[in-house]
Amino acid sequence: MGRQADANAHVPLPIRDGVAPSYVWLDATPAGAALAFLTSHFAKVGEALWRDRMARGEVVDAGGNVLGPDSVLKRGMRIWYYRELDAETPIPFEEQILYQDAHLLVVDKPHFLPMTPGGRFLHETLLVRLKNKTGLAHLTPIHRLDRETAGVVIFSHQAATRGAYQSLFQKRSVQKEYEALAAPLPSLDFPLVHRSRMVEGHPFFRMQEVEGEANSESVIDVIAPQGDAMLYRLQPHTGRKHQLRVHMAALGAPIVNDGFYPEALPCKGDDFANPLKLLARSIRFDDPLTGEARRFESARVL
Structure with missing residues (x-):
């Protein structure tokens, strides 16, 4: 599979329509020339599309030299190209920029919008939309939200100071607060702390709790009833994938409209009228500079 360029790496192709080029690394010398290798390595792309990309000069080596169908490849090379999709379903919700300075861009992400390109999403991603909207070519997310989750997320656009902000998350010096709608839990006393050991589950995109030393922790409290549901305040003290979704399901109150927990439902495409009721409400930290x-606080409501 191809990998997208790192924001700090030397890249021989420019950003195009907000999309950074991708590359494939050759860990061995392939048997055939460039076209044969690419057609074999990316079986779903097809020879005609690779020929077209090469004719446009959009397949190059690390030095920016254009590769043709018969170009010889060697172990250790990087082949750069632009990822393309035939059709992409529009995400009918808009992000909002909450704050911008010389170092950071803070954004209120809508539900359903992926953070970065991958799979069936390319232009309909928060990163690509923001690059097109702001012109900030070196924009990089400092942390991430699930595609299904809305709310506050922070990007860096200054390489020299990016590490200082990333270290805040690595040191757990950031206070994040979420809100979620789920069934009431009248038998429990709030606030409560839920700790568990989380590992990759089945299918591959899910997480699960297992016996063993805890590696995840969330503080959960009630805010107020909201119809037949309860509005909860969630504060993750660790950052495991799907942590809040797993913890709420484990308590017996899965978040409303969660298609992954407690069971993975059959994929029927996005139901834009019924988003996951999980919102990254706010984020707090002491600026390292x-x-x-x-x-920073989201303006969205569940």
Whole structure:
């Protein structure tokens, strides 16, 4: 599979329509020339499309030299190209920029919009939309939200200071607060702390709780009844994949419209009228450059 360029790496092709080029690394010298290798390696793309990309000069080596169908490949080369999709379903919701300075871009992400390109999503991703909207070519997410989750997310657009902000998340010096709608849990006393050991589950996109030393922790509290459901305040103290969704399901109150937990439902495509009722409400931290207390809050409601 191809990999997208790192924001700090030297890239021989420019960003096009907000999309950075991708590359494939050759860990062995292939038997055939460039076209034969690419057609074999990317079986779903097809020879005609690779010929067209090569004719446009959009398949190059690390030095920016254009590769043709008969170009000789060697172990250790990187082949750069633009990923393309024949058709992409529009996501009918807009992101909102909450804040921007010389280092950060803070965004209110809508439900259903992926953070970065992958799979069936390319232009309909938050990163590509923001690059097109702002012109910030070196935009990189400091942390991530699930595609199904809405709310506050932070991007860096200054390579020199990116590490300082990334270290806040690595050191768990960021306070994140979420809101979720789920069934009431009248038998439990709130606030409560839920700890568990989470590992990759089955299918591959799910997580599961198992016996063993806890590697995930969430503080869960009630805010107020909302119809037949309860609005909860969730504060993750760790950052495991799907952590809040797994923890709420484990308590017996899966988040409303969750298609993964407690059981993975058959995929029927996105139901835009019924998003996952999980919102990254706010994020707080002390700015590592100025020491200033920062707080950003979503304007969305569940």
